[in-house]
Amino acid sequence: MPPALSLEGVSKRFGGVHALADVDFEVAAGEVHGLLGENGSGKSTLIKILAGFHEPDEGSLQINGRPVSLPVPVSRFREYGLSFVHQDLALLPTLTVVENLRTGLIAGGNGVRFISWRAETRRAREIFARYGVSIDPRATVGDLRPVDRALLAIVRAIEEVRAEHDGLGILVLDEPTVFLPRAEVEHLFELVREIAASGSSVLLVSHDLEEIREVTDRVTVLRDGRVVGTSTTATTSEAQLVEMIIGRELLDFSVDKGDANAGDAARVEGLSGPGVDDVSLAVGVGEVVGLTGLAGSGFEAVPYLVFGAWPAGRGTLTIGDQTLNIAGMLPRRALREGIVLIPGDRQRDGAVLPLSVADNVTLPRLPQFWSGLRLQRGSMRRETDRLMDEYDVRPAGATNEYGSLSGGNQQKALLAKWLNAEPRLLLFHEPTQGVDVGARQQIFGTIRDSAANGASVLCASSDHEQLAAICDRVLVFGRGRIAGELTGADVTKDRITERCYRAATPAEAA
Amino acid sequence: MSVLARIASPDVRDWGERLALPFAWLVTIVVFGFLRPDTFLTSDNFFINILGTQAVQVALALALVIPLVAGEYDISVAANLTLASMIVALLNVDHGVNIFLAILVALAAGAVIGIINGGLIVGLGINSFITTLGTSSIIAGVVLWISESRTVGGISSGLVDNVIIGKLFGIPYSFWYVLALSVAMFYVLEYTPLGRRLLFCGRGQSVARLSGLSVGRLRWGAMVASGVIAAAAGVLYAGTTGSADPASGLNFLLPAFSAAFLGATALQPGRFNPFGTIVAVYFLATGITGLQQLGVDTYVQQLFYGGALVLAVALSQLARKRQALDFNPTD
Numbered sequence: 001m002p003p004a005l006s007l008e009g010v011s012k013r014f015g016g017v018h019a020l021a022d023v024d025f026e027v028a029a030g031e032v033h034g035l036l037g038e039n040g041s042g043k044s045t046l047i048k049i050l051a052g053f054h055e056p057d058e059g060s061l062q063i064n065g066r067p068v069s070l071p072v073p074v075s076r077f078r079e080y081g082l083s084f085v086h087q088d089l090a091l092l093p094t095l096t097v098v099e100n101l102r103t104g105l106i107a108g109g110n111g112v113r114f115i116s117w118r119a120e121t122r123r124a125r126e127i128f129a130r131y132g133v134s135i136d137p138r139a140t141v142g143d144l145r146p147v148d149r150a151l152l153a154i155v156r157a158i159e160e161v162r163a164e165h166d167g168l169g170i171l172v173l174d175e176p177t178v179f180l181p182r183a184e185v186e187h188l189f190e191l192v193r194e195i196a197a198s199g200s201s202v203l204l205v206s207h208d209l210e211e212i213r214e215v216t217d218r219v220t221v222l223r224d225g226r227v228v229g230t231s232t233t234a235t236t237s238e239a240q241l242v243e244m245i246i247g248r249e250l251l252d253f254s255v256d257k258g259d260a261n262a263g264d265a266a267r268v269e270g271l272s273g274p275g276v277d278d279v280s281l282a283v284g285v286g287e288v289v290g291l292t293g294l295a296g297s298g299f300e301a302v303p304y305l306v307f308g309a310w311p312a313g314r315g316t317l318t319i320g321d322q323t324l325n326i327a328g329m330l331p332r333r334a335l336r337e338g339i340v341l342i343p344g345d346r347q348r349d350g351a352v353l354p355l356s357v358a359d360n361v362t363l364p365r366l367p368q369f370w371s372g373l374r375l376q377r378g379s380m381r382r383e384t385d386r387l388m389d390e391y392d393v394r395p396a397g398a399t400n401e402y403g404s405l406s407g408g409n410q411q412k413a414l415l416a417k418w419l420n421a422e423p424r425l426l427l428f429h430e431p432t433q434g435v436d437v438g439a440r441q442q443i444f445g446t447i448r449d450s451a452a453n454g455a456s457v458l459c460a461s462s463d464h465e466q467l468a469a470i471c472d473r474v475l476v477f478g479r480g481r482i483a484g485e486l487t488g489a490d491v492t493k494d495r496i497t498e499r500c501y502r503a504a505t506p507a508e509a510a
Numbered sequence: 511m512s513v514l515a516r517i518a519s520p521d522v523r524d525w526g527e528r529l530a531l532p533f534a535w536l537v538t539i540v541v542f543g544f545l546r547p548d549t550f551l552t553s554d555n556f557f558i559n560i561l562g563t564q565a566v567q568v569a570l571a572l573a574l575v576i577p578l579v580a581g582e583y584d585i586s587v588a589a590n591l592t593l594a595s596m597i598v599a600l601l602n603v604d605h606g607v608n609i610f611l612a613i614l615v616a617l618a619a620g621a622v623i624g625i626i627n628g629g630l631i632v633g634l635g636i637n638s639f640i641t642t643l644g645t646s647s648i649i650a651g652v653v654l655w656i657s658e659s660r661t662v663g664g665i666s667s668g669l670v671d672n673v674i675i676g677k678l679f680g681i682p683y684s685f686w687y688v689l690a691l692s693v694a695m696f697y698v699l700e701y702t703p704l705g706r707r708l709l710f711c712g713r714g715q716s717v718a719r720l721s722g723l724s725v726g727r728l729r730w731g732a733m734v735a736s737g738v739i740a741a742a743a744g745v746l747y748a749g750t751t752g753s754a755d756p757a758s759g760l761n762f763l764l765p766a767f768s769a770a771f772l773g774a775t776a777l778q779p780g781r782f783n784p785f786g787t788i789v790a791v792y793f794l795a796t797g798i799t800g801l802q803q804l805g806v807d808t809y810v811q812q813l814f815y816g817g818a819l820v821l822a823v824a825l826s827q828l829a830r831k832r833q834a835l836d837f838n839p840t841d
Contacts, residue, residue, distance in 0.1 A: 309720055331721070332723070335721075348716055348717075349717060350720075354780065359706065360717075363717075363718075364722055369703075370702070375703065375706070
């Protein structure tokens with residue numbers, strides 16, 4: 001029997017970088033195949049090639065032994081029996097379950113014809129019963145539990161291809177579980193096994209080692225755009241998988257707990273909110289603490305919750321000798337306490353692109369430029385020029401449109417906007433995302449300088465190299481909680497990455 | 511830096527775009543002055559009919575500018591104008607209330623409407639377009655109710671004298687009032703922290719909030735300001751016609767929006783701004799009046815009005831390399 005899906009010699013370059021180099025890879029009929037790899041390993045490029053989003057430079061694809069030209073046009077997915085469930089699930093939350101389940105029916109064919117929703121609802125019940133899923137077809141998708149939404153997306157994907165392929169198909173699941181609570185992922189695994197048992201193949205892309213070990217038959221690991229290897233899951237240990245992912249063996253997994261230097265310049269206690277559950281942490285004076293984890297682990301919510309940008313359910317922040325309730329926090333209040341947030345999404349949260357650098361930089365400090373009669377535009381410009389010089393924003397010029405600056409210079413201008421006020425607690429989310437290498441070094445230097453001048457820094461990032469470069473201590477999140485801590489000599493890129501994978505495993509999350 | 515320098519600077523390269531609309535207005539005046547030299551440029555026509563009478567339209571368009579800067583729509587301004595003019599007429603004519611007191615009550619009513627609009631928008635989180643569409647209809651109903659669908663004439667000559675009869679340099683006071691209003695708005699929008707904050711609130715609500723601004727209060731305040739200015743436009747309307755009726759004021763709504771959008775292509779392109787709005791109102795009014803005097807059919811006036819708006823916004827967008835003007839960035 002030919003493999004359900006077989007890629008040979010697939011290569012893809014972006015500029016001078018090999019995103020994929022000569023990748024061979026097979027998914028057998030009726031198996032659940034895992035695809036693992038770090039960010040940047042080529043995993044998403046591979047999926048995007050399969051999904052028809054990128055055209056490979058070289059390589060061929062066979063489906064059920066038949067050659068298929070790459071890229072696969074979206075319109076032919078059904079013919080080949082290919083279906084995808086991406087992380088965002090592509091459901092319409094305001095419509096009902098049955099309407100979502102049958103989007104293929106609605107989208108395809110003649111636009112004006114009668115659809116019997118009674119019959120469709122009955123069919124939906126039969127389909128759900130067949131997969132052992134209990135979802136009310138008449139419910140609105142937005143009201144479903146997250147796990148039911150994921151189940152619905154998966155059932156829809158497999159049903160759409162099965163209708164045309166005698167019950168067979170290839171289902172690609174691209175990290176469908178990252179936002180799901182651990183306990184509910186079980187339902188999803190049952191469904192995946194059900195689908196494989198009925199003869200279809202599943203390609204599961206995931207970060208989660210435990211998940212991969214539990215549900216897949218075989219697993220392929222990518223690193224730096226190449227296939228490191230494919231092995232039978234049952235005979236591969238977790239340590240072996242980690243070694244394949246990060247490229248070398250880690251000799252010692254033990255980590256020192258606690259830290260003598262963990263002062264109480266700022267202390268967060270019992271923080272719960274979207275993405276995090278009962279998180280407590282402390283930052284010392286002059287300390288840079290990294291927050292990280294895999295996608296969906298909740299680490300990136302912490303700066304926004306502490307700052308009051310997102311509403312928190314519970315939690316307190318002790319800063320200096322004051323204790324504040326984070327549940328009622330507002331950005332205005334946080335700023336008064338000397339807390340600043342440099343958000344990850346510059347274009348949405350950081351600055352208004354079509355306005356000038358001076359307008360953006362001076363926004364939080366307008367009263368300083370108020371003469372009693374009017375804003376001193378001259379001094380606003382001069383002060384902005386001075387800051388741009390100090391933070392090396394190029395091209396200089398306070399009246400330049402903020403949006404005309406490069407990513408790195410935009411970020412430096414944002415640092416100028418906030419750091420000039422000498423905050424006590426600095427909150428970062430992905431401070432060097434979309435920033436060139438030179439600016440990245442300067443931003444690292446600026447963050448360390450702020451710490452050296454007595455600020456406390458919390459930096460949420462999935463860029464482990466960055467965390468290793470700037471952090472004194474790194475807290476690793478798993479499923480909304482702090483699952484591990486790295487200090488001192490353990491704060492290295494590899495250690496952080498390794499901890500992130502292990503953090504997703506409940507045994508480690510103690 | 512002087513006000514004029516501020517308008518004309520800081521980027522010399524887009525002077526053309528900044529001054530296109532004022533230039534178009536000037537051309538319109540010259541063309542009609544040439545075609546109808548005996549009627550068009552007379553003081554009765556140009557100063558009183560255009561500059562004076564259209565001041566009501568200017569005031570209403572200016573009322574819209576503040577919520578638009580803050581990222582909100584206020585559809586209720588025209589109904590608000592009608593209510594204010596009717597309050598002035600009813601109190602002054604039917605109940606013999608002193609005209610100053612009547613004006614104060616009308617302005618207070620405008621403020622109350624703004625407070626209600628703002629409360630619904632900010633407090634309950636209802637979209638401003640929908641909110642003010644609803645309150646607009648409610649206000650129009652109230653006006654019909656309190657006026658018993660009558661036109662009320664005979665408003666104190668004290669008001670009429672001080673709006674349209676009295677003149678400075680040959681131009682009715684009403685023109686100077688709206689000019690003063692636009693100067694005040696320009697000052698607040700450009701030279702006070704409040705104006706900067708409103709701008710950021712409209713252009714990037716998330717940025718504004720994360721920079722510590724009270725976004726809710728700013729939006730609410732913008733609705734109140736728009737309510738009061740719309741009521742002031744109603745007082746001017748009552749003073750211009752010496753009467754109030756429950757329906758005609760509603761006709762000011764769409765031209766006010768046209769002027770606000772057209773004004774956003776001039777002087778400070780890409781931003782709702784008071785001087786651009788004034789020029790836009792007068793440009794459109796000059797064109798219409800001139801066409802009327804040439805004796806063209808009414809439909810040509812409509813074509814001119816709509817054509818000028820769409821063309822100006824399209825040209826402005828082409829000038830900024832197809833990047834849409836940031837008219838309503840509310841998210």
